[in-house]
Amino acid sequence: MIDQASQRRQRLIGIALMCCAVALFACLDTTAKYLSTGMATLEIVWARYTSAFLLTFIVSNPVTKPDLLRVGSLRLQITRSVLLVSSTSLNFMALRYMQLADVLSIIFTFPFIVAIISGPMLGEWIGWRRWCAIMFGFGGVLLITRPGSGSMQPAALFSLAATTCYGFYAVITRIVSRTDSNQTSLFYGNLVGALVMLPVLPFVWQAPSNWGVAGLMLATGVFGSLGHFCLISGHRLAPASVLSPFVYTQLLWVTILGYLVFGALPTAWTLGGASMVVSSGLYLLYRERKMGQRAVSETALQDPPE
Numbered sequence: 001m002i003d004q005a006s007q008r009r010q011r012l013i014g015i016a017l018m019c020c021a022v023a024l025f026a027c028l029d030t031t032a033k034y035l036s037t038g039m040a041t042l043e044i045v046w047a048r049y050t051s052a053f054l055l056t057f058i059v060s061n062p063v064t065k066p067d068l069l070r071v072g073s074l075r076l077q078i079t080r081s082v083l084l085v086s087s088t089s090l091n092f093m094a095l096r097y098m099q100l101a102d103v104l105s106i107i108f109t110f111p112f113i114v115a116i117i118s119g120p121m122l123g124e125w126i127g128w129r130r131w132c133a134i135m136f137g138f139g140g141v142l143l144i145t146r147p148g149s150g151s152m153q154p155a156a157l158f159s160l161a162a163t164t165c166y167g168f169y170a171v172i173t174r175i176v177s178r179t180d181s182n183q184t185s186l187f188y189g190n191l192v193g194a195l196v197m198l199p200v201l202p203f204v205w206q207a208p209s210n211w212g213v214a215g216l217m218l219a220t221g222v223f224g225s226l227g228h229f230c231l232i233s234g235h236r237l238a239p240a241s242v243l244s245p246f247v248y249t250q251l252l253w254v255t256i257l258g259y260l261v262f263g264a265l266p267t268a269w270t271l272g273g274a275s276m277v278v279s280s281g282l283y284l285l286y287r288e289r290k291m292g293q294r295a296v297s298e299t300a301l302q303d304p305p306e
Contacts, residue, residue, distance in 0.1 A: 014238030017230045024227035026253035036096040040204035049193030051221025072179025081192030083169040090162035097155035100254040101266040105274040106159040113167025133280040140276025182232045
């Protein structure tokens, strides 16, 4: 009884940490959109990864943790890190022109990308039910972007490209997690992001207009680092199947922040499309959980306890 109560308490803490993580990511996107009104997108991306690397380096570095740089595949770590910084850059470009809720609703389709590419990359093929859910979710994206209606934002292509990069990043992250710790993956993600953006900086650099802007540039790294820390800590306390549905609370945060900072509210098209995307994503999560339970049952039948 005590063990069950302790497990339940851990899961509740894990859920709280996941909600904190997505709230911090919403703050990151809001800050990036605000900064984009006065500086180049790639400079914001540089600030996000450089400040995140410097902040995390104080706590976690090869000196205090000698095994931090040890990886199963350096090529895969670099690939996933490049995909992450590419996704961030494309996402920030989309945020420059689109509302927060619109961009996030499209980003929420990344589970569909993961489901599609998990077959050839991980051998996890999907059935007709999940294909139907994916098509329904993409219908929600079409409802948000409304191609051919004259109101489609070309920047939505940036968001779709960012989602594709993030989907591949998520799958490769699952692969490297078999051999590398979360701290190692986080360290390489920030390090590679900072190094990739450094050669670009001289071409886009614009000095912050005041200390407030400089503080917001630093804040992008703080929000990103704390968000990932909460994400990692939450997954240590509760399984992904329990935490994943709470990712969608980020849509509530960006709606609130979008109104408070930019005076923007999502349109009926966005709300309708987002509902389709979220519901299809939750169904994919349900099917994945059900298939996992079935696999466990089959294993138990094949290998009964002695």
